[in-house]
Amino acid sequence: MVLRIGLVAGEPSGDLLASYMVRDINKYINNISYDGIGGKNLIDLGFSSLFEMENLSVFGYVDAFLRLPKIYYIYKSLINRWINKNPISIFIGVDLPDFNLRIENILKRSGIPTVHFVSPSIWAWRYNRINQIREAVSHMLVVFPFEKSIYKKEGIPVTYVGHPLASKIPLNPDRDKARNILNINANKNVLAILPGSRISEIKNLAPRFLETAKLLYKKDSRLEFLVPMANETMRFEFEKILHKFPVPNIRCMSDRDYINSKDIIKKPISWYAIEASDAVLLSSGTATLESALFKKPMVISYVLSSFARKVMSWKSGQSHSYTPWIGLPNILARDFLVPEFLQEEASPENLCNATWKALTDENYRNKVINNFINIHNDLRRDTPKLISETILKILKK
Structure with a gap:
């Protein structure tokens, strides 16, 4: 049967x-x-x-x-x-x-x-x-x-x-291997940028993230930016915005770039970008958990249109969340383990300052990474x- x-x-x-x-x-x-x-x-x-x-x-x-x-x-x-x-x-x-x-x-x-x-x-x-x-x-x-x-x-x-991802993502990620697959210099600082998996998210967040990348580039002209896209539709939308907000050292990537690679197709392209990075700037969602499991310090942001906010408030009967956090790593840690910037707070200046800390402050990075190890073990x-x-x-x- x-x-x-x-x-x-x-x-x-x-x-x-x-x-x-x-x-x-x-x-x-x-x-x-x-x-x-x-x-x-x-x-x-x-x-x-x-x-x-x-x-x-x-x-x-x-x-x-x-x-x-x-x-x-x-x-x-x-x-x-x-x-x-x-x-x-x-x-x-x-x-x-x-x-x-x-x-x-x-x-x-x-x-x-x-x-x-x-x-x-x-x-x-x-x-x-x-x-x-x-x-x-x-x-x-x-x-x-x-x-x-x-x-x-x-x-x-x-x-x-x-969580299935806790068993699929290794406890000890291999940053050097991911960089080798993506052809990235092992000694460079790398920021993965993930502006969301929906067109509306990309439209709202990509301009802010790209302006943030420009500010970060002024701090470190050797900094590289990786932007993985889940599919070609999302990539097309992002590249339209990138054309209006050009950034040096940025690489938008999707499966088509690695069609002949035997390694890359085994995992989502975003995983390689996250694993190869030193830190992540991203939209709230599942990718925040993936980044935590890869032990990457991150900065989380989310922006809704004014109309979407009104509809969400009307449908939920709430003007704000029951919890003080929106990012899954913070919800699991029950603390502001990583910064969150929502709506008007999600300015390029705020995002830049927080992301720079995630990239360069070793004491902060070690604290965040140790907490992510505990979260990973709890979810396995x-x-x-x-x-x-x-x-x-x-x-x-």
Whole structure:
């Protein structure tokens, strides 16, 4: 008997996490077929993606409104397929809560077990979403240890499975090897710049980050800047902005630059850029956790348009986060371990001063790195085994 799993991962970070999960689940469970929505990492494993992942990658308050007809068509098509045409045994929604929770609600009411992998950040925004989760999710798989108690308190089945990235990223990164692959001088200072994985993030942050890079270049003309892009669409958007804000010693990079390399395709291009760097300037998101696991001091920033801020405040019922932090390393450390600059505070001058410290202050760097080692150890679990055991338990009920 073939176990049919429906799966939706709508963003590059979710596609990466899902690919690790699928690859390793197959070691524990035989005769599985998957279909749904995923990106290159899942497709390379034989996953059948019924729609291009990019249709959902911009799913946010403003971008989603513009794409609502297409997103609704995808939603209805998946529901019809998985309930009527080609029923699935279980559904796994990977992150992307605004879309996946709606899918999960319908499937669960139809008798199909639903598993949600990576909890929405209810501990930061929109805690009242817990009621929607209770209705839609049969079992929540959380990746941070503090999340387990939240769901237990709310009576929602939950398993802490650790974070897959903590097992994929080495405890001792090899900076020199990454630099060799990227053809970077081992003695130079290198800053990785990651302005986000969504077009809206790139538009809001790239100009500020590039102006910051100009200021840093004035401090050190030998400083090199690496800007990895998840796909060609994002690269195109960034390079348009780079043309308006040119910076010396900057290299925008994507998989196409290393198409003939046997090493580079094994990991996301962003990982090589982060691993090769001395510090990282980046948008809030999964990349902050990746940078922490690579033990890189960082500066986190995020900027929303005024309209997006109003919509977010209206939809969440909050004017600010429940936590004083937005970056995952700080949330896990329960402290401002690395600086965060939001909205008006995200000026090139502020970003430059903080990034320069991350690049040059050895005492500060060592303190941050030691904290990142502790975070890495806390997140390391046998994630595939825990997920597989959970899926089998649910199917046996």
